Amino acid sequence: MIDIKFLRENPDVVRASQKARGEDVSIIEKALAADEVRKVALDQFETLRAEQNLLSKSVATAKGEEKAALLDSAKTLAAKVKEADVKRTQCEAEAKAFIMQISNVIDPQAPIGKEEDFVVIENVGKPRAFDFEPKDHVELGKLLGAIDTERGAKVAGSRSYYLTGVGAMLEFALVNYAITSANKAGFTPVIPPVLVNPAAMEGTGFLGQAAENVYHLEKDDVYLVGTSEVPLAAMHMDEILAAEKLPMRYAGYSTCFRREAGTYGKDTRGIIRVHQFDKVEMFSFCHPDQAKEEHLRLLQWEKDFLNAMEIPYRVIDVASGDLGSSANRKFDIEAWIPTQDVYREVTSTSNCTEFQARRLNIRFKDKDATKAVATLNGTLVAIPRMIVAILENHQNADGTVNIPVALQPFLGTKRFELV
RNA sequence: GGAGGGCUCGCAUAGCGGCCGAGUGCACCGGUCUUGAAAACCGGCAUACGAAAGUAUCGUGGGUUCAAAUCCCACGCCCUCCGCCA
Structure with missing residues (x-):
């Protein structure tokens, strides 16, 4: 608001x-x-x-x-x-x-235009030159016994999948690495509820145009969250936060549910676009005057993660026409996906300024008044897309996959072998 | 799923349908006193809108009434017990 x-x-x-x-x-x-x-x-x-x-x-x-x-x-x-x-x-x-x-007032620095009018802020790493024909993550997932989309479809329908064996282990490693580093950076780790009431959903702005992508359990009037941003933001709903405690940072790990309505035919192969996935999300409540700086810090933590995964990526400044209604500016990180020959969004960070907090009634006491805080969110890691990026970028000719150094301690090995 | 009890200003509590936006204690803030502190004493202490007058808010929503924290109804949440259950 x-x-x-x-x-x-x-x-x-x-x-x-x-x-x-x-x-x-x-x-x-x-x-x-x-x-x-x-x-x-x-x-x-x-x-x-x-x-x-x-x-x-x-x-x-x-x-x-x-x-x-x-x-x-x-x-x-x-x-x-x-x-x-x-x-x-x-x-x-x-x-x-x-x-x-009325949507949040855009940051004057945000590029004006439609979805395709984003500005590339920087490129990090170079797309790898393969001396063999790279396999896509679906094929690699089969060879490694990591991803089973066929049985996913059998049991749960399209856009569903099983992570098995090293695929499951890879998720645990990614989550562990993400939470551990967030914790070190001062984030409070959180496992939030994924089933929330209408107030939480409404307050975070997911019942507007985004409503059609949300699962609603009518009988109990609760919603399955599409991101832990919802329970993290709503955590302090109707509260007055101590000014000296700001910024308050949380790293939430949760399953995310998305109906993906209106995306028929888009990314139907593999696990790029799915109905259910796990994600570690950063969320910050901060002083409005600090929001811009905080936004850049969130972006930096996202970059640190991609760097640790040794994946080539670029950072884009999302154009005005593609911003969510709560965001006044948004940076996406897009990882290089070799078999698609494009950069694909893997993380995203939004500055919602006081827009979201005003709806949720989250305030802090200043010298002269009680004011709305600023809220910001950013993806640390969305599991399936990160798995896609890792498998595809670090594959060898025989289908084995090298594990990024940062994840090796969590997996106890340097390479995923064929099953 | 069944049976009870409760929800009032940070916490704990008081509150006859009008004198209640609401008393008391604790906590908190300012002051006096003190070498300093504690104690004692004095004062201040909910929020929103509004320039102010004022209006609204006693879990939420409705109702009764000239008038509701107070009476009635529905819902929500918390607690206790029974049943079921990871």
């Missing part, structure tokens, strides 16, 4: 932001108008209510006929108050509905 005061004072900035995102600009006039109507309705209600409170008090002390007369006028006033109250509630809901539709 954007700051209504900011909107009132800087409608042009918000308008420009909406436009850059390719989103509805007219919503701003509607929101401002509805806000005016809301204020009038609120004022009318409050005036009547004040009158009623006053009158009610005099009823208490009055006696006899005087009391009867007062009661009479109090009754008619009560009806008016009720009417005004209904109207106020209505106007408030309308105004809020408009305001909630």
Whole structure:
């Protein structure tokens, strides 16, 4: 949710932001108008209510006929108050509905444009030159006994898979390495709930346009999270955090569930796009003035991870049109996938400034006031995509795969052998 | 799944339908006193919107009433017991 005061004072900035995102600009006039109507309705209600409170008090002390007369006028006033109250509630809901539709104001430094208008910030490492025909991760996964997509489909449908043998071990190694390094960097490791209530989902902004990609368990009205960002952000919902404790950083390990609606035919082979996967996610609550720096720190931790995995990648500054509604800037890291001959997104970090915290009502006390904190998130490792990158980039001609040095202690070997 | 009990300002509690946005204790902050501290004493201590007046908030939502923390209904959460269970 954007700051209504900011909107009132800087409608042009918000308008420009909406436009850059390719989103509805007219919503701003509607929101401002509805806000005016809301204020009038609120004022009318409050005036009547004040009158009623006053009158009610005099009823208490009055006696006899005087009391009867007062009661009479109090009754008619009560009806008016009720009417005004209904109207106020209505106007408030309308105004809020408009305001909630407005996305976060983009960072002026974010590139303007559509999905393809991202800016490459840097390239790290060089795509490997193979002196043999590289196999894709599906084939390698079979040879190593690591990935079984056929049985995944048999048992759970498309976009499902089994990680077996070294595939399962590789997940444990990746998670261990990720959590261990995050812990060293000062993150509190967290295993959050993956089944959350509507308030958590709504507050983190996943019930808007993103709703169709979320699994909902109707009978119990709970949701399966698509990322641990949801339970991590909602962890401090309705709390006032101690200013001196900021930034508060958490590394959450959880399963993520995604319906992948509307992606038929996209990445159907392998485990690039799946309904269920595990992920270690970084989440930070920080002072709004620190958000930009914190965002770069999250990006650096992501790069450290990719570097440790010895995988060539590039960092892109995501264009305005491709930002999530809560983010004001987003950096993606894309790993080189040899058999696709392209860079594919493996991690992503977003600066949500105070946008998300305002919805979730997460604040801190400043000298002069209680204000919303800034929230930021970033992927440390999303398992399937990292497995794809490792298998494909570190494969040998015979189908064996070399293990990055950083993971060797967790796996007790330097190479995955054929089964 | 069944049976009970509870949800009030950081914590613990008080609260007759009007004098309750709400008392008390603890904690916390400021001051007096003290070489310093403790104790004692004095004062301050919920949040949001608003320039202010004011309005709203006693788990949440509805209802009764001129008037609800207080009465009624529904839901949520917590606790205890029984059943089931990794």
